């Protein structure tokens with residue numbers, strides 16, 4: 434039986450958790466709910482426990498309240514503590530190859546082959562505001578929860594107008610949409626990354642399907658994932674390079690190679706770094722205790 438993990442970053446029983454519970458129920462699986470507020474992400478045993486939940490699941494549905502236009506801080510802490518190189522599919526792929534060749538990789542992070550299993554995801558974000566400008570960065574940041582592990586995002590949605598406790602319950606459309614998100618995620622369970630169909634609203638970017646854009650003259654870069662293109666007349670974008678998107682294995686592999694090259698170069702320069710560090714003015718930090 435497929436394992437679906439629900440990760441709730443809001444208050445217990447609050448609006449974000451309500452839509453998450455509806456989505457989980459709609460997967461038709463024995464889904465589990467983890468409330469981020471129940472975990473101490475500064476405690477190693479809690480981090481290890483959550484890591485097991487992540488690498489053992491086949492689908493991840495994350496729901497966050499929107500805080501200052503983006504996802505809740507607990508989710509960013511999770512990303513910083515557990516993901517990045519620890520969970521990067523290209524890095525793990527390289528290190529697993531080193532291990533298969535009979536050597537143990539000498540790196541300061543987890544080398545867990547389970548990262549490479551196919552997984553799908555869905556994102557829910559619930560804000561109090563009715564206007565889009567208070568929600569802009571919620572879904573873009575949520576992609577940091579999935580791209581390292583090369584998890585295919587099936588569906589993603591933002592709800593608004595839920596600024597008082599549990600008030601999402603007044604929004605029938607939102608409740609229906611959350612249920613649909615759960616069913617959408619379930620419909621793609623077990624598929625390999627490139628076979629997964631995206632079932633959310635289209636958006637501009639062909640990779641992450643969001644529409645937050647970095648514009649330099651006519652050069653376009655997707656702010657969420659790094660897909661590149663050119664702005665044409667009438668605001669049309671020709672997406673010219675999907676291999677620069679951090680959602681692609683091409684970009685993850687290029688990044689993994691770059692990290693290794695940089696580390697190799699710095700290895701020889703350690704004495705210079707030590708010498709220059711000694712010349713930096715010293716400060717004893719002030720602390721509250």
Ligand SMILES: Cc1cc2nc3c(=O)[nH]c(=O)nc-3n(C[C@H](O)[C@H](O)[C@H](O)COP(=O)(O)O)c2cc1C
Pocket residue numbers: 442443444446447448449450497498499500501502503559560561562563567568593595596597598599
């Ligand atoms: C510190 C803080 C910042 C918030 N910032 C935003 C915001 O930028 N945009 C928005 O739409 N809602 C914002 N809200 C409202 C919450 O997203 C909203 O109340 C949400 O439904 C709470 O979810 P919960 O009850 O599931 O925890 C903010 C709330 C708090 C407490």
